[in-house]
Amino acid sequence: MRSLPASVTDAAAMLRRREVTSVELTSIAIERADVLDDALGTYVTRFDDTAVAAAEAADRSFAAGVDKGPLQGIPLGIKDILATAEGPTTANSLILDRGWGTHRDAPVVRRLKEAGAVITGKTTTSEFACGSPDPSKPFAVPRNPWDLERSPAGSSAGTGNGIAAGLFLAGIGTDTGGSIRAPASMNGISGLKPTFGLVPKSGCVPLGYSLDHIGPLARSARDCAAMLSVIAGFDAGDECSANVPTQDFVAHLDGSLDGVRVGVLSYNHWGGSADPDLRSTFDDAVTALQRLGATSVEVELPYFEEMKAAELATMLSEAFAYHRADLQQRWEDYGRYTRLNLAFAALVGPEDFVQAQRLRTHVKRHVDALFDSVDLVVSPTSLNAAARIDESSGTIVPRLLKTSFTSYWNLMGQPALAIPMGFNAIGLPLSIQIAGRPFEDALVLRAGDAYQGVTEWHLQVPPIAREAAVSTAP
Amino acid sequence: MTTSPVNAGPMVEVLLERSGLRLQPEEVAELAANYEDLRAALDKMHSVTDVRYEAPALVFNPARQASAWGA
Numbered sequence: 001m002r003s004l005p006a007s008v009t010d011a012a013a014m015l016r017r018r019e020v021t022s023v024e025l026t027s028i029a030i031e032r033a034d035v036l037d038d039a040l041g042t043y044v045t046r047f048d049d050t051a052v053a054a055a056e057a058a059d060r061s062f063a064a065g066v067d068k069g070p071l072q073g074i075p076l077g078i079k080d081i082l083a084t085a086e087g088p089t090t091a092n093s094l095i096l097d098r099g100w101g102t103h104r105d106a107p108v109v110r111r112l113k114e115a116g117a118v119i120t121g122k123t124t125t126s127e128f129a130c131g132s133p134d135p136s137k138p139f140a141v142p143r144n145p146w147d148l149e150r151s152p153a154g155s156s157a158g159t160g161n162g163i164a165a166g167l168f169l170a171g172i173g174t175d176t177g178g179s180i181r182a183p184a185s186m187n188g189i190s191g192l193k194p195t196f197g198l199v200p201k202s203g204c205v206p207l208g209y210s211l212d213h214i215g216p217l218a219r220s221a222r223d224c225a226a227m228l229s230v231i232a233g234f235d236a237g238d239e240c241s242a243n244v245p246t247q248d249f250v251a252h253l254d255g256s257l258d259g260v261r262v263g264v265l266s267y268n269h270w271g272g273s274a275d276p277d278l279r280s281t282f283d284d285a286v287t288a289l290q291r292l293g294a295t296s297v298e299v300e301l302p303y304f305e306e307m308k309a310a311e312l313a314t315m316l317s318e319a320f321a322y323h324r325a326d327l328q329q330r331w332e333d334y335g336r337y338t339r340l341n342l343a344f345a346a347l348v349g350p351e352d353f354v355q356a357q358r359l360r361t362h363v364k365r366h367v368d369a370l371f372d373s374v375d376l377v378v379s380p381t382s383l384n385a386a387a388r389i390d391e392s393s394g395t396i397v398p399r400l401l402k403t404s405f406t407s408y409w410n411l412m413g414q415p416a417l418a419i420p421m422g423f424n425a426i427g428l429p430l431s432i433q434i435a436g437r438p439f440e441d442a443l444v445l446r447a448g449d450a451y452q453g454v455t456e457w458h459l460q461v462p463p464i465a466r467e468a469a470v471s472t473a474p
Numbered sequence: 475m476t477t478s479p480v481n482a483g484p485m486v487e488v489l490l491e492r493s494g495l496r497l498q499p500e501e502v503a504e505l506a507a508n509y510e511d512l513r514a515a516l517d518k519m520h521s522v523t524d525v526r527y528e529a530p531a532l533v534f535n536p537a538r539q540a541s542a543w544g545a
Contacts, residue, residue: 202543237543309515328494346493352516357530397508
């Protein structure tokens with residue numbers, strides 16, 4: 001079976017050198033899905049026919065000398081909570097009205113199509129982006145390509161495992177508490193939660209209105225930058241959309257971190273039960289950043305513990321407003337873990353929700369002050385590598401009350417990039433998170449790209465993808 | 475104030491009833507088992523005295539009306 005090029009960047013260059021066509025790339029993506037999707041549970045719905053048609057259109061554009069940028073002709077996957085005109089959106093749930101978003105593209109999807117991208121299908125998500133898989137429901141259980149007995153994490157599970165296994169070159173996920181960065185971490189790829197408001201979330205089924213972010217997952221930070229350049233920008237359909245100038249995020253990637261001040265999250269925040277290889281791997285990553293020109297200082301995140309509760313109070317309350325009527329009337333139609341997660345909201349009071357929003361205001365002042373002395377804050381993305389599927393199910397409250405390095409940045413709305421930084425003793429990916437000031441997504445991506453310029457962790461391919469590949473060129 | 479584990483079950487049942495949710499007994503038990511930790515974490519937010527005079531991060535803009543998405 002053939003394999004896709006290593007990255008969007010490589011594929012874009014090959015397309016322009018006429019070494020491959022978009023139709024060839026898309027046929028490889030389809031071929032790999034035919035072989036691997038049953039094992040991985042990547043797709044909810046595949047769009048093979050429309051994908052080939054989009055690829056043919058991209059090739060016609062190339063032939064006519066029309067170049068819409070680096071995503072032209074590139075096969076992508078879209079998390080199945082964003083509307084796409086090609087087919088239904090399920091949110092991996094029996095609950096969502098099948099008429100929702102019919103024949104319409106979310107603004108992010110529309111922008112990708114306008115840039116010439118090829119949408120291969122809708123990818124598996126945790127139900128409504130907040131549950132764990134329930135095998136009794138008619139949706140695939142997603143699996144980790146590095147070990148099929150392990151979880152790819154969620155909620156952007158299919159986008160994450162699909163990129164890692166080479167079913168498409170990049171994709172779209174959403175992140176309310178870590179749902180882009182956790183799959184990036186567990187699948188050994190890169191994923192960016194952009195600044196809140198930079199990418200419009202209209203046309204996306206909500207989870208937590210003030211916490212939801214749409215962003216890219218891809219092999220590399222450079223590929224994420226190419227994706228962000230297309231999907232960022234104001235949209236009047238999103239109350240939270242920021243009217244800021246669009247930019248070419250790839251243009252900022254110069255490979256240097258000279259003069260960049262990096263705050264390294266104190267080990268005091270790690271808590272117990274970290275992967276035994278996490279600390280040495282993280283220390284190596286920080287050393288690599290220093291060699292690229294960065295200076296570093298240990299930092300603590302203000303109100304780190306209290307912010308876990310603020311995340312729960314906010315996400316549960318906002319999600320419950322959306323789901324309450326359906327939970328009352330169709331309890332059994334929800335997956336077991338989704339309905340229990342959402343029911344926790346009944347235990348949260350209105351004063352808890354407002355206090356969480358007061359805390360966000362207060363902590364923001366402290367975090368702004370912290371970023372007076374540093375330009376970036378780095379931490380592990382997750383304390384542990386991918387969990388076994390039979391150990392990864394469960395409800396959200398105990399999980400989020402443990403150490404979470406990701407949800408803090410949802411509450412603060414600041415950009416945070418997860419990129420691979422090595423492997424643990426049993427060959428599972430570990431990841432570093434790089435967070436920055438609001439609307440300084442370019443610096444976050446620059447740091448990730450510089451790191452990936454001197455490391456090759458992001459280029460590692462899981463065994464199932466290697467075994468499936470017998471050639472590297474179409 | 476933190477509720478003791480002994481009282482969590484009835485408390486959780488009342489709160490679920492108030493929200494109109496009807497759960498299986500084992501599901502109520504799962505929520506009750508986590509109630510004390512959740513309530514303690516939420517209460518910790520209220521103990522941050524410096525938040526006393528902060529305004530919540532909630533904004534309603536009377537001049538802005540979102541259009542239908544994709545329009």
